[in-house]
Amino acid sequence: MREVAVNEAGLRIGEDHHESKLTDSEIERIRSLHEDDGLGYGKIARIYEISKGAVAKICRYERRAQFPTSWKRLPTDDDLPRIEELRAKGMEWPEVSEALGIPDVRDAYRRLVAKKEEQEYA
Known part of the structure; x- marks a missing residue:
């Protein structure tokens, strides 16, 4: 059995979401590269092989910004x-x-x- 993070509606979030391509630690690292190290969206996008727009949304907390309200067993x-x-x-x-x-x-x-x-x- 494994536990997955879910939001208040009971839907999977973060790396436990079925369409997630990045782990939660990769998301944290992307934000750190931009906020702490000053790397631009384009450079981060090339490192992680994702679009510049995806990096921008991650860094602006428009994507992958939910926190688990509970856990679901699968x-x-x-x-x-x-x-x-x-x-x-x-x-x-x-x-x-x-x-x-x-x-x-x-x-x-x-x-x-x-x-x-x-x-x-x-």
Whole structure:
């Protein structure tokens, strides 16, 4: 199981967001390069291979400026056997979710299985 940062609406933020390309530490470093070291947006953009506009928005705190209000638990591949074991014992999905402390474990399980099958056929 792993925990991901979420905002007040329960949506993933920062490096835990599904479309994130930079880690939280890279975001901090970008801001530090600009604020502390005085590097321009263009130079930072070349270093991180992102657009100058993206760097500008990061440095102006228009992007990646949310702070986590809570954490959400998500299953990993290692949790698949346990989920399958609980289901084989006759537990319904809400019971499995409660037992593992993971909201919506059914949807997460389906995504994990699909990802695993995709990797097997690749």
